[in-house]
Amino acid sequence: KPFLLKEIIENIIKEYKIKQNRYVKFIPDVKIEDFDIKVIGDYTKLSQIIQNILNNAFKFTEEGFVKLSIKLDRFNTLKNFQRIIFIIEDTGIGIDENEQSKVFEPFYQGKRKSHNESGGTGLGLAISKEIINLMGGEIIYISKEDRGSIFKFSVLLKNNVNEEILKSPKNKENVEGIKVLLA
Ligand code: ATP
Ligand code: MG
Numbered sequence: 544k545p546f547l548l549k550e551i552i553e554n555i556i557k558e559y560k561i562k563q564n565r566y567v568k569f570i571p572d573v574k575i576e577d578f579d580i581k582v583i584g585d586y587t588k589l590s591q592i593i594q595n596i597l598n599n600a601f602k603f604t605e606e607g608f609v610k611l612s613i614k615l616d617r618f619n620t621l622k623n624f625q626r627i628i629f630i631i632e633d634t635g636i637g638i639d640e641n642e643q644s645k646v647f648e649p650f651y652q653g654k655r656k657s658h659n660e661s662g663g664t665g666l667g668l669a670i671s672k673e674i675i676n677l678m679g680g681e682i683i684y685i686s687k688e689d690r691g692s693i694f695k696f697s698v699l700l701k702n703n704v705n706e707e708i709l710k711s712p713k714n715k716e717n718v719e720g721i722k723v724l725l726a
Contacts, residue, residue, distance in 0.1 A: 548578040582700035600633035607634025
């Protein structure tokens with residue numbers, strides 16, 4: 544299932560530009576031209592993870608902003624794989640220090656209600672963490688009560704290098720070029 548990173552990012556940005564309102568701005572911080580890269584992975588699952596974390600940010604933020612930054616890991620040392628880093632920052636209610644180790648537990652929900660009371664099940668972060676780990680990534684966050692939260696996660700996706708192109712003698716030059724790039 545190859546897909547363009549650019550495509551998934553553009554769709555997410557479109558979706559959340561609509562969700563912003565006069566109290567909470569959505570700030571995408573992405574150099575879209577960096578993501579003209581075809582990868583192999585689960586487009587739907589990756590979208591769901593990003594949406595889970597962004598939905599939380601909006602749910603627990605009454606005023607300020609939700610910022611989404613996406614970067615390619617320049618220090619990636621794994622050949623044929625691309626690590627992508629997502630950072631979601633909000634200016635919301637934050638997470639109580641006593642609760643901080645629990646937010647990734649299934650069904651855990653903080654004591655403090657979100658302003659819009661949209662309940663949920665407490666599974667969003669638990670499921671996201673599971674999938675992120677399966678995708679060779681990890682998720683961490685820092686948070687300060689009444690100040691906001693920053694969630695950061697990464698995933699590892701395989702670069703889509705077309706095997707047929709590699710085999711074709713016509714493309715020998717290209718193949719050598721690709722090999723150099725991948726080396
Ligand atoms: P669901 O995602 O299943 O709809 P949920 O959002 O309550 O429900 P999680 O996404 O797993 O569940 O989050 C667990 C808890 O972590 C939340 O109930 C909330 O207390 C806390 N939390 C998560 N993200 C944030 C955030 N950005 N700001 C403040 N608290 C958060
Ligand atoms: Mg949630």
